Every structure is written in structure tokens, then in C-alpha cells.
Amino acid sequence: MCRAVADALQARFNPVAVRGEISGFSRAASGHCYFTLKDAQGQLRCAMFRRAASELDFVPREGMRVDVRAQLGVYEARGDLQLIVQGMERVGQGELFEQFLRLKARLEAEGLFDGSRKRRLPVMPRAIGLVTSLGAAALHDVQTTLARRAPHVPVVLVPAQVQGEAAAATLCAALSRLYELCAGQPVRGALACPPVDVILLVRGGGSMEDLWAFNDEQLARTIVQSPVPLVCGVGHETDFTIADFCADVRAPTPTAAAELVAQPRADWLAALDLAQARLGDAVRSRLDQQHQRLDGATAQLGRPSALVAGAGLRLSQLGQQLRHALLRKQELLTQSHQRLETDFSSSLERMRLRQNERLESVRTRLRLLDPRLVLARGYALLTDDDGQVVVRPAQVRTGQLLQARLAEGQLDLQVIEPRLI
Numbered sequence: 001m002c003r004a005v006a007d008a009l010q011a012r013f014n015p016v017a018v019r020g021e022i023s024g025f026s027r028a029a030s031g032h033c034y035f036t037l038k039d040a041q042g043q044l045r046c047a048m049f050r051r052a053a054s055e056l057d058f059v060p061r062e063g064m065r066v067d068v069r070a071q072l073g074v075y076e077a078r079g080d081l082q083l084i085v086q087g088m089e090r091v092g093q094g095e096l097f098e099q100f101l102r103l104k105a106r107l108e109a110e111g112l113f114d115g116s117r118k119r120r121l122p123v124m125p126r127a128i129g130l131v132t133s134l135g136a137a138a139l140h141d142v143q144t145t146l147a148r149r150a151p152h153v154p155v156v157l158v159p160a161q162v163q164g165e166a167a168a169a170t171l172c173a174a175l176s177r178l179y180e181l182c183a184g185q186p187v188r189g190a191l192a193c194p195p196v197d198v199i200l201l202v203r204g205g206g207s208m209e210d211l212w213a214f215n216d217e218q219l220a221r222t223i224v225q226s227p228v229p230l231v232c233g234v235g236h237e238t239d240f241t242i243a244d245f246c247a248d249v250r251a252p253t254p255t256a257a258a259e260l261v262a263q264p265r266a267d268w269l270a271a272l273d274l275a276q277a278r279l280g281d282a283v284r285s286r287l288d289q290q291h292q293r294l295d296g297a298t299a300q301l302g303r304p305s306a307l308v309a310g311a312g313l314r315l316s317q318l319g320q321q322l323r324h325a326l327l328r329k330q331e332l333l334t335q336s337h338q339r340l341e342t343d344f345s346s347s348l349e350r351m352r353l354r355q356n357e358r359l360e361s362v363r364t365r366l367r368l369l370d371p372r373l374v375l376a377r378g379y380a381l382l383t384d385d386d387g388q389v390v391v392r393p394a395q396v397r398t399g400q401l402l403q404a405r406l407a408e409g410q411l412d413l414q415v416i417e418p419r420l421i
Contacts, residue, residue, distance in 0.1 A: 005074050014071045015240055017097050018044070018083060022064045027053070035060070037068065037083065045075070048085040052238055055207075056088060065091040086238040087208070096208050100215050103242060107217070112224050113245045119229045121249060121261055125197035127154045128261055129178040129228075131171060133162045138202045138233070138254035145258035153262065156181055156196055162203040167213035172222045175199070182227045198229050198261045201243060202254035205236040214241035223247055233257030315369060322362065329355070375407035382413075393418035 020037035027033050031050030036043050046068070060066065067090075070083040089097075107113065128146065132139050139157075146155055160174035161167040181196045201223070203214065213219070214234050223230055223246040232247035233254040244250040251257035333355065367373060375381065382390040383403050390396055396415050404411040 003074075003076065015086070016070055016072050016083070017067060017101055018070060019065070019067050019091060020044075022060055022062060022066060025060050025062055033060070033085075037066075044083050045080055046070070046083045046085050048088065051236070052086050052088075058090060060088065067091055067097065069097055096212060100208075100242070103215065103217060103220075104245065107220055107242065108245070112220060117224070119248045121229050121231070122197045123263065125153060125261060126194035127156055127181075127196045129181065129196040129199040130155055130157045130202070131160050131174045131178065131199065132157075132202045132254075134159045136162060136202075136204055138204045141204075141253075141255045142200060142202055142258040145255050146262050149259065149264045150262035154194065161213070163206070163210055163213060168216035168219050171201070171213060171216075171219050175201070175222050175226065179225070179227055196228065198231065199226060200231050200233065200254075200257050200261065201247065202233040202257055203235065204254065205239060211235055211239060211241055214243040216242070219243060220246045231257045231260055312371070315366075319366060322366070326359065372407060375405065380404040380406055380411075393420055 018037060020039045020043075023036040023038050023043070025033065025035040031053060033048040033053045035046050035048075037046050038044075066088050068083065068085045069087040070085045073082060073084060074080070075082045111117075130139075130142060132142070143155070146153065156178065158174040158177050160170040162171070178196055178199055182199075203211070211234060214232075220242045223232070223243055226248075229248040231249045231251055232241070232243045233251035233256060234241050234243060235253075237252035249257075249260060251260055333352070381404070383405070384390060384396070385401065388395070390402060396402065396418050398415055398417055400415045402413045402415065404413055
């Protein structure tokens, strides 16, 4: 339940600005600060973690009136409302934050922050656009990260001021130049490169005054006009600007922004190696299957001479089976003759005559199946030097040597002229 309430508060209220009086201020050994912020209507427990506390330019004291920028949440262990303070100023220094909140509310009402207009980042950008100051530490951080993770992706840097009165205008101009590159149009002063598929708008941390250029209304409207996804990485993790809400993706730091648009090259190379291995396995498996099919077809086709030899072997086997069958029949006849010799001598004689006739018929059929009888009728079996049976003139050429197998013996022949009859 506490988690659900915390999520609802996070979605509805944050970030918030609160003015009140410090009560019960304490600093733990870890550097975190804990206190209560109260006014005439009530009070809220507050926690300020070490990183935010280290950026204070004054020492908070009991009874001091302050303006804080914070995230409203729920301390689930007790079910209490609490503020996670991200910035604190003495009363009188919060005018900028009030301007920030008013502009944020107006632009949010216009729909500039709608999640429906946020776009996914490209997985493999052809080129990355970068807008920042040439003297900013963020430039080194981003360039180092991109060179380490994706050195093959070109980076198009359009410098701009990131602090001061003229910063917002130069940031708008730099983004407009990059928008032309996104469409593949040449830009004065820019080297030829692939179209920019994603843009990084980055700057290091600082006070609200230092980051104020990124709360400019015209810059906000320029960001939402980007033709490609835009990542905003301004300040530290606890810093929020209007540019963060307008961008497609908000990164907590410039380095994190670079990591979001540059997948490690090693990961892609490993994926390519895996795909290559799988493709090779599939090709080898397919080739093996086709070779097996070819071998099977070759075995089924065979050679004509092998077919003739196989038929002869089969005939021999049939003859043996027939002889065995005849012997078995003879044995049965002998046994029957012995049992019936006295009473059925005449019948047995007729049976013998019929059996002999059947035997002679079988012998006649066997002789007719003998291929040598075909040769004995004047036919010959022609083969070439490879043992291939010749059945068509197209199989031979003039002068080729052939062998003719006859009923008795063999002739060596030479082709004078092959012709059709």
C-alpha cells in the first residue's frame, strides 16, 4: 500500500518546491542530513543525502527559513510522508525555481512533455550529433565513452555555450544545424558524414543559475521539433531542467547519455560471430542431407552390367530354391509311395506322370529365363571399355572399340560408322 501511495505521489507532484523553517537538523557520520521542515500549517520530515548536502554553500541551522527542491515520497518503514531534498537555498534565493515551476506547468499543459511523443532510441545510429561546449568536461566524458563503446560511429559536434545569457540562443542555433544533418542536407563548416540519427544535448553539473540556459522556453520548443530522438544529459542525477522533460530520453549524466546511444561494439561482434557460426552449421547440415540423397539415388540407379549380374544371381538363387523344393517334394512322394504302394499303385503312377510333367515345365521355363538362350539365337551383348552396355548409336563414336559377348566366346569390334536404323 505504501509503495502504491509513493508511486502516485511520484507521478502527480514531483518535483516540488517547499518553503519552511528547519527544525531538528542533524548530520550523520555518512554525510546524510535529516531534519523537519515546518510552517504554521504543518511539518514534513526531510532527508538530504550526502551528495546534495555537499553542494550547499551555507550551513543549515535550527530555525533557518529555507526553500528546498525535493522529491515527495513515502518512508515505507513508518508510512510517513517525507521529502528527499535535492537542493536547498535560504529564503530569498528561490525565485529562479519558482520561474522554473511556472514554465514547467505551462509547457506541460501544452503537451510538450507527453509520453506519447517520446521516441525510442536507434539501436545502431549511423551518426551521433552532439551539442555542448568545447570547454566542458562533459565533452571529454562523452567522447571517451563513445570512443570506447562505438568507435565506428561518427560523432558530429556542433559547439554552443552552455552557461550565460547568450547560451540558450546558441544552443537553439546548434540544434537547428544538426536538424539539417538529420535530413542528409549539407551544413556549412561540417564534414561529410552519414545522416545523424540521434542527438545528445549535454552539460556537466552546477547550480540552478549555471544550468538556467536549459530552462529556456525557446530551447524547449526547439528540442520538441527534433526530427530524430534527442537525449538530454544535463547536470547530475538530482538535477532537473525543462530540457530534460522535453527530450525523448533524460539521462542522469552526460556519460550515461553517451552509453544510451552507443551499444558496445564487442556485443555486436559477438552477435555476428554467433550468427556466422549458426549459418555455417545450417549450411553444412544442408549439404550433408543433399549428399546423402545423392548417394542414395546413385545406389538405386546403379550400372546396367550390375543389374544383369544381379538378375543372374537372383536366377541362381531361385534355381537353388526350386531344387530344394523338388527334393522336398521327392521325399514326400517317396513317403507316400511307401504308404500307398499296395492299394494305390495305379493312382501313384498317374501322380508321378503329372509330377514329371510339372517338373519338365519348370525346367523349360528356367531354360527360357537363361540369358544365354537369347545369345544362342544370334544376339550379342555390346559393351564399351568401361563395361557399359551399348543400346543406342549415340553412345559410341567412329573408331571406338567395343566387345561383343556371344553365346560362345567374345568378339572385339571397332565402330566404322554409328547410324540409326
